[in-house]
Amino acid sequence: MRANHLQDIAVLFFANSAMEDARQKKFFGEPSLFKALSEQTLKTIKASGLPFFHFSDTEQKGANFGERFAHAIQAIIELGFSKVITVGNDSPNLSKQHIDKAALQLSQGNSVVGPSKDGGCYLIGIHASDFHMEDFVALPWQTSSLRKALNLFILAKGRSVRQLNLLDDIDSISDLKRLSNFVRQVGLKLLQLFSNICSTTKHVFEIDFLSSQLHFSNIPFNKGSPLGFAASRIQ
Incomplete structure (x- = not known):
């Protein structure tokens, strides 16, 4: 049974369907990456033991990202939860520990921000009493100035x-390349998907087994990716 101080906390998993994510992020119509990311994120959320709600593009409502995100948070608050932790599916290094830490800080009266390297956030922990729909929608969502604006929004309360x-997130092919430098953290299933997608952009991976890191080479792609052969050797 969850501790009493966590009873009023819920997790919002705000992520589109794999097909819609692939369409919006223009990953060459490749939904398998986003399907794997969502599956991994859901597994992480479930491990926290907190109640959670998944709002995909079919459940979202609003004219833009800010409106859709705010409506999803409001829907959870209206169910009676006084604290909400929000996560998406584009940060493959998100762990149960991140959610646990956010829940603990919320229970102690603080708000929480999990910053991503592009200036946005991979996790937000907010109190219902601080949530105001119009102000929240007005934040500069999907821009590099979001984190600063969100911090000011919370402090003003x-x-x-x-x-x-700080974590990476995936919004472009260049993000895939950067994340693929960390074999151990990302996981082999996602790494293989990264390889398949990046190979279509005329890049190949070169694996350094001594450092367990991947390096990109800008040589033309003309053979199958070496990752499938090498992956089983990475511990």
Whole structure:
């Protein structure tokens, strides 16, 4: 049974369907990556033991991202939860520990921001009493200035903000290349998908077994990716 101080916390998994993500992010119509990312994120959320709600593009409502996101948070608050942790599916290094830390900080009266390297956030922990639909929608969503604006939004409510560690997220092919430099953290299933997608952009992977890191080479792609052969050797 969950501790009493966590009873009023829910997780919002705000992520489109794999097909819609692939369409919006123009990953060459490749939905398998986003399907795998969503499956991994859901597994992480379930491990936290907190109640969660998945709002995909079929459940979202609103004219833009800010409106759709705000309506999803409001829907969870209206169910009686006084604290909401939000995550998406584009941060493959999100862990149960991130969610646990966010829940603990919320239970202690703080708000939480998990910053991503592009200036956005991979996780937000917010109190229902601080949530105001119009102000929340007005934040500069999907821009590099979001994190700063969100921190100011929370501080203006008189609430302390606790920062989690910085993570990468996936919004472009270049993000895939950068994340693929960290074999151990990303996981082999996602790594193989990264390889398949990036190979269509005329790049190949070169694997350095001593450092367990991947390096991109800008030579023309003309053979099957070496990753399938090499992956079984990475511990």
